Amino acid sequence: MRVSVIGAGLGGLCLAQGLRGAGIGVDVYERDAAITARFQGYRLVLNPTGFEALHGCLPERWHPLLDAIVDDTTVERLILDPRLNKIGELGPPRSGLVVDRHVLRHLLLTGLDVHTGAGLTGYDVLSDGANGEAPKVQAHFAQGESATADLLVGADGVNSAVRTVLTPQTIPTDTGVRFVIGRTPLTEQFQGLSRAWGAKIAGDGVSLLLGAMHFRIPPKQAAAELAPEVTLPDTGDYVRWAMILPPNGSLGEQTPQEAVLSRIEGWHPDLRALIEQADPDNSTLLSIRVVEPRDRWAPGPVTLLGDAIHATSPTGGNGANTALRDADVLRRSLIQADGGGRGLLDAVGDYERQMLEYGAEAVRQSLEALPAYVGKPKQAA
Numbered sequence: 313m314r315v316s317v318i319g320a321g322l323g324g325l326c327l328a329q330g331l332r333g334a335g336i337g338v339d340v341y342e343r344d345a346a347i348t349a350r351f352q353g354y355r356l357v358l359n360p361t362g363f364e365a366l367h368g369c370l371p372e373r374w375h376p377l378l379d380a381i382v383d384d385t386t387v388e389r390l391i392l393d394p395r396l397n398k399i400g401e402l403g404p405p406r407s408g409l410v411v412d413r414h415v416l417r418h419l420l421l422t423g424l425d426v427h428t429g430a431g432l433t434g435y436d437v438l439s440d441g442a443n444g445e446a447p448k449v450q451a452h453f454a455q456g457e458s459a460t461a462d463l464l465v466g467a468d469g470v471n472s473a474v475r476t477v478l479t480p481q482t483i484p485t486d487t488g489v490r491f492v493i494g495r496t497p498l499t500e501q502f503q504g505l506s507r508a509w510g511a512k513i514a515g516d517g518v519s520l521l522l523g524a525m526h527f528r529i530p531p532k533q534a535a536a537e538l539a540p541e542v543t544l545p546d547t548g549d550y551v552r553w554a555m556i557l558p559p560n561g562s563l564g565e566q567t568p569q570e571a572v573l574s575r576i577e578g579w580h581p582d583l584r585a586l587i588e589q590a591d592p593d594n595s596t597l598l599s600i601r602v603v604e605p606r607d608r609w610a611p612g613p614v615t616l617l618g619d620a621i622h623a624t625s626p627t628g629g630n631g632a633n634t635a636l637r638d639a640d641v642l643r644r645s646l647i648q649a650d651g652g653g654r655g656l657l658d659a660v661g662d663y664e665r666q667m668l669e670y671g672a673e674a675v676r677q678s679l680e681a682l683p684a685y686v687g688k689p690k691q692a693a
């Protein structure tokens with residue numbers, strides 16, 4: 313069996329690792345010219361399902377390294393005013409495992425054949441062979457190349473090109489929520505902000521969300537000690553900050569840092585210093601769009617995984633976890649098909665039935681969590 317995975321995000325890479333480990337041929341095609349081409353280095357909170365899925369897809373010899381690059385976290389989830397006084401609670405304390413997306417992605421890339429600069433533009437399902445063989449699928453890429461496989465997996469994120477062909481009626485919905493996200497090295501000066509990790513700092517029409525990424529062992533060192541064939545980036549501890557802007561907010565001519573600073577005049581000096589000292593190459597404006605899975609498409613050698621079919625609001629903290637779960641569920645089904653225990657289309661159908669159900673639920677939960685984070689509209693003067 314040969315599988316083409318479109319998109320080298322967390323979901324696609326996790327699936328590719330799982331298939332590689334099972335001896336199934338897999339190629340990954342990524343539109344970006346390089347893996348580090350854009351800001352993607354925020355921290356993620358993994359739940360037990362996502363973490364288990366990662367364990368399932370990665371070779372056992374890397375499990376100690378995976379365990380070393382995550383850190384336990386428990387946060388209080390307070391609502392604070394701009395001077396850091398408690399004014400409420402967002403909900404009960406939350407615990408989980410935090411991991412840096414960029415570091416995890418490097419682990420997931422190890423040993424894979426990833427074709428970069430390969431943006432999928434479309435695909436054709438090749439009709440059944442004369443002797444009734446299962447149909448194959450040919451993917452087409454922007455540079456004019458094509459690739460044929462038994463299964464094409466669209467793991468190409470919220471704007472999925474695969475989805476637009478497979479299920480054109482499934483389109484992203486813009487929630488209108490915009491946020492600026494960035495990161496700042498976690499120096500001694502910011503240790504005093506620890507009460508605000510996981511908190512919402514509620515300002516005038518905006519809210520600032522902070523979270524700490526602390527590595528128990530620097531990831532590069534952890535790889536050198538625990539799995540020398542893996543090269544991880546030299547990433548240090550940092551604070552991830554995100555400012556949710558008023559509805560449909562934009563930055564105008566401002567840089568992300570300037571935009572945040574202009575909205576936090578008079579805030580606690582450590583909060584201002586946090587933004588002032590941010591890494592300028594690691595901040596950006598993002599919009600929250602969701603994809604709600606609708607009806608299932610006709611069975612065939614093409615399927616979808618992750619944000620491509622169930623993009624959640626980041627405030628749900630479940631998008632990556634669900635993408636990793638997809639990878640593990642699909643991996644298990646494909647291993648059965650590869651071993652001759654069932655047909656490929658039957659295996660893919662089984663994955664799709666499960667994924668569409670829990671994927672829709674993940675989107676619903678994330679949308680339910682969104683209003684708690686969105687700032688109240690600014691009072692008219």
Ligand SMILES: Cc1cc2nc3c(=O)[nH]c(=O)nc-3n(C[C@H](O)[C@H](O)[C@H](O)COP(=O)(O)OP(=O)(O)OC[C@H]3O[C@@H](n4cnc5c(N)ncnc54)[C@H](O)[C@@H]3O)c2cc1C
Nearest residue numbers: 319321322323343357431432468469618619630631632633
């Ligand atoms: C700020 C922020 C914080 C978050 N925090 C959490 C969290 O704490 N917990 C959690 O579970 N989730 C979190 N999420 C959500 C999570 O990051 C996503 O759900 C997850 O990364 C989706 O993975 P994916 O592999 O499906 O898609 P992506 O990571 O979007 O990867 C898709 C890949 O496909 C490539 N691609 C796109 N189009 C094409 C094409 N035509 N051809 C080839 N390649 C293509 C893209 O370049 C990209 O590399 C957060 C998201 C954000 C933005």
